[in-house]
Amino acid sequence: MLKIYIDGEFYDKKDAKISVFDHGLLYGDGVFEGIRMYNGRIFKCREHIDRLFESARAIGIRMPMSKEEVIAAMEETLKVNNLNDAYIRLVVTRGIGDLGLDPKLCEKPSVIIITDKIALYPAEIYERGLELVTAATPRNHQEALSPRIKSLNYLNNIMAKMEGHQAGVREVIMLNLDGYVCECSADNIFIVKNGVLATPPPSAGILKGITRDTIMDIARESGTEVREENITRFDLYVADEVFLCGTAAELIAAVKIDGRVIGDGKPGPVFRKLLGKFRELV
Numbered sequence: 001m002l003k004i005y006i007d008g009e010f011y012d013k014k015d016a017k018i019s020v021f022d023h024g025l026l027y028g029d030g031v032f033e034g035i036r037m038y039n040g041r042i043f044k045c046r047e048h049i050d051r052l053f054e055s056a057r058a059i060g061i062r063m064p065m066s067k068e069e070v071i072a073a074m075e076e077t078l079k080v081n082n083l084n085d086a087y088i089r090l091v092v093t094r095g096i097g098d099l100g101l102d103p104k105l106c107e108k109p110s111v112i113i114i115t116d117k118i119a120l121y122p123a124e125i126y127e128r129g130l131e132l133v134t135a136a137t138p139r140n141h142q143e144a145l146s147p148r149i150k151s152l153n154y155l156n157n158i159m160a161k162m163e164g165h166q167a168g169v170r171e172v173i174m175l176n177l178d179g180y181v182c183e184c185s186a187d188n189i190f191i192v193k194n195g196v197l198a199t200p201p202p203s204a205g206i207l208k209g210i211t212r213d214t215i216m217d218i219a220r221e222s223g224t225e226v227r228e229e230n231i232t233r234f235d236l237y238v239a240d241e242v243f244l245c246g247t248a249a250e251l252i253a254a255v256k257i258d259g260r261v262i263g264d265g266k267p268g269p270v271f272r273k274l275l276g277k278f279r280e281l282v
């Protein structure tokens with residue numbers, strides 16, 4: 001039976017529960033991280049822990065553990081579950097309060113660590129590529145709720161994803177209020193045009209993905225020019241290649257967007273080269 005870490009104790013999956021008065025549940029008041037372990041090594045551990053602590057700081061949650069303690073608890077959870085390749089979900093909730101939304105009344109944040117397997121899409125989608133549509137729901141305005149905060153409040157993304165389901169596709173592209181491309185519901189996006197790789201800058205209002213940073217590093221190391229610049233839907237439609245990346249989805253090509261075939265409709269050469277290098281790295 002899978003063991004879940006909650007505030008220093010391990011519980012069987014069926015007993016791993018938190019209070020209905022936790023503001024993580026009542027208001028989506030909390031933050032999280034999704035991390036992978038490949039071959040016994042936690043991939044980009046420092047980067048994920050730093051982002052978790054920044055998300056917590058941005059919403060005024062005082063972490064009840066140090067970074068080192070969180071890493072140790074994560075390693076212990078992986079060990080208790082005998083996992084070598086895993087998806088790790090770190091959750092920090094505001095904690096137990098009353099039915100009002102005042103976070104001051106929540107005394108102690110809760111730290112939850114779930115380690116399990118994850119497969120976002122079937123294997124054939126990874127081979128053939130994904131079809132996407134643009135969602136009408138804009139990404140949260142960054143001055144209202146910054147997408148840089150990986151918060152428990154994912155309704156913005158879920159509403160967009162539901163539009164994808166209505167259109168019969170598995171993933172959507174979200175635009176910001178200026179109409180520029182931001183990201184997908186849970187992944188960052190890249191385009192390739194004439195051999196140059198481009199992705200929206202953090203100032204477009206995106207989550208600054210750790211896989212995104214990794215891809216930019218890999219591409220630059222292999223001599224590919226990388227630009228962080230605003231991207232329009234036109235840029236997507238006329239791109240040679242488009243692909244998505246994230247911890248859970250890893251790398252996946254987009255071969256059709258809003259009914260337009262991208263490039264030659266197959267995962268392209270730059271994508272395949274970067275995927276190969278990413279695989280070597282992990």
Ligand code: PMP
Nearest residue numbers: 186187188207209210211246247
């Ligand atoms: N954007 C959003 C909205 C996300 O939720 C995620 C993570 N699933 C990403 C991008 C990708 O970030 P990372 O590579 O750090 O997992």
